[in-house]
Amino acid sequence: MKRIGLLGCGAIGTSIAIAIDGGKIPATLTHVYDKSKENSKKLVERLQTKPEITENVGLLAAAPIEIIIEAASQEAVRDNALTILQNKKDLMIMSVGALLDESILEVILQACKDFKKKVYLPSGAIAGLDAIKSVKDELESVILVTTKHPQSLKGAKFFETSDVNLEEIKQPTTIFEGDASKAVKLFPANINVAALLSLTGLGSQKTNVRIVADPNTDKNTHSIEAIGSFGKLFIKVENIPDQNNPKTSRLAILSAIEKLRQICSDEISIGT
Ligand SMILES: NC(=O)c1ccc[n+]([C@@H]2O[C@H](COP(=O)([O-])OP(=O)(O)OC[C@H]3O[C@@H](n4cnc5c(N)ncnc54)[C@H](O)[C@@H]3O)[C@@H](O)[C@H]2O)c1
Known part of the structure; x- marks a missing residue:
């Protein structure tokens, strides 16, 4: 069984740890680290098989684990x-979102080659990345429209310089329109899907993003329209926000658990 280390013990980390502990993923969680010791401890308390809490991230990286x-x-x-x-x-x-910084992306790509290691990016809170990957060379335009309740957008960097007052929004309102690289910088905790879409398809400068604040919704909705010589692709996902972190969608957690299960299993691989 693969030995796993976890960096970050919040909403996603906790769900992944519980999935491993409950046997959904054929692996063992042996080490965890979070900059908040309290969060690491809270997580470990919930597990039957207790991983070691490392003192820093360097010790996590050096631990005898595979991923x-x-x-x-x-x-x-x-x-x-x-x-x-x-x-x-x-x-x-x-x-x-961190990978939309080209210098970071380059360093990571080179390190994968130099050290013969893999980096996995689960599909997160969207569907259809398999199709976008396949039609990549024939894509002409990609638009992502993300609709969330104003509470789920609160605290984003965007509001430091914008006049938009979330409390005053009474009907669905577009608060941001721009390319994915800008969206990820201004809404770093909200829009990982824009980063995934850009990395898979046309790149961050040619992937258009619209963010809508809707006080009448309790879902995180992502609609994707991709057009090219292959045809047209329309994908809409209405996500239930996670109970512990409304910025994170339940599907993002489930897709991470499924990706990890695949990585740790010997089986037929379905899908592109
Ligand atoms: N790929 C996707 O589709 C997708 C979807 C949702 C969230 N995310 C991203 O995944 C990450 C985790 O999401 P979450 O909902 O679990 O968040 P969370 O806030 O619930 O948990 C994050 C945890 O990481 C810890 N942490 C933060 N920075 C750290 C650092 N530098 N070193 C060590 N620990 C650190 C925090 O203390 C916290 O315990 C976020 O960056 C979020 O934007 C990605």
């Missing part, structure tokens, strides 16, 4: 992805 799951923040990816790969560990990244 590290990052479920922390873009900062955690920026600061630690290279060290993890240098320590000859595969890496699953949830804070995908």
Whole structure:
């Protein structure tokens, strides 16, 4: 069985740890690290098989494990992805927005080659990445429209410089329109799906993003329209927000668990 390390013990990390502990993923969680010791302890308390809490991320990277799951923040990816790969560990990244910084992406791509390691990016809160991957060379335009309750957008960097007052929004209102690289910078905790879509398809400058604040919704909805010489693709996912972190959709957690299950299993691989 694969030995797994976890970087980040919040909503996603906790669900993944519980899935491993409950036998859904044929692996053992042996080490965890979170910059909040309290969060690491809270997680470990919930598990039957207790992983070791490492004192820092360097010790996590050096531990005798095969793969590290990052479920922390873009900062955690920026600061630690290279060290993890240098320590000859595969890496699953949830804070995908970090990879829209081209210098980070280049470093990670080169490290994968140099150390013969893999980086996995689960599909997150959207569907259809398999199709977008397949038609990549024939794509002409990609638009993502993300609709969330104003509460789920609260605290984003965007509001530091914008006049938009979320409390005053009474009907569905487009608060942002721009390319994916801008969207990820201004809404780092909300729009990992824009990063995934860009990395799979046309790149961050040619992937258009619209963010709608809707006080009447209790879902995180992502609609994707992709057009090209292959035809047209329309995908809409209405996500239930996670109970512990409304910025994170339930599907994002389930897709990470399924990806990890595949990585750890010897079986037929379905889908592109
Ligand atoms: N790929 C996707 O589709 C997708 C979907 C939802 C969320 N995410 C991203 O996944 C990450 C985790 O999401 P979550 O809902 O579990 O968040 P969360 O806030 O519930 O948990 C994050 C945990 O990571 C810890 N942490 C943050 N920065 C850290 C660092 N530098 N070093 C160590 N620990 C650190 C925090 O203390 C916290 O315990 C976020 O970056 C989020 O944007 C990705």
